[in-house]
């Protein structure tokens with residue numbers, strides 16, 4: 001398993017500390033399953049999600065690799081004031097345990113909150129944390145799916161979606177899927193509807209099929225929920 005990991009050198013833009021963090025070699029990874037909300041499960045004895053967040057051991061600054069250097073002087077000062085001495089120095093640069101991975105996501109969410117990062121960014125982190133909880137069958141999965149949905153529904157109204165790394169069709173489909181997973185079937189049906197009517201849907205055959213299938217599924221789930229009451 002260890003040879004799937006390698007060290008990456010990082011420079012912290014907040015405290016200027018140099019540190020190493022593990023990254024996962026993607027070439028040897030073999031896909032076991034793609035889940036309907038885009039989570040990918042691998043056959044290898046490793047979960048790349050554990051290493052998605054870079055954490056500076058010295059000051060606690062945490063972000064995704066893509067966003068790590070994206071911070072200005074003013075934000076650095078805000079962050080130093082907000083976290084400062086509350087952080088206990090510790091390294092996340094070795095093979096991570098579940099709890100270290102969990103903590104890295106919590107820190108990244110906290111930093112994103114303090115720096116008022118985009119909803120698409122926060123949603124992306126929150127979704128991955130929900131996937132981590134799913135792996136251990138934790139009820140916290142639902143909590144973070146709900147948080148993700150709040151971010152993404154808001155993002156759809158107000159932000160440039162492509163910043164999330166997702167195209168708009170994928171995002172609206174995902175909003176359907178997340179609503180369905182937390183039992184909000186009517187909302188799910190609406191989002192699948194938006195997905196299927198999207199002008200770009202013709203280029204997204206897989207999502208089109210899934211959205212149709214799950215639109216029907218959500219209708220069934222909604223009807224059986226009504227019967228249950």
Ligand SMILES: [Zn+2]
Pocket residue numbers: 012013014015016017056057058059060061
């Ligand atoms: Zn730092």
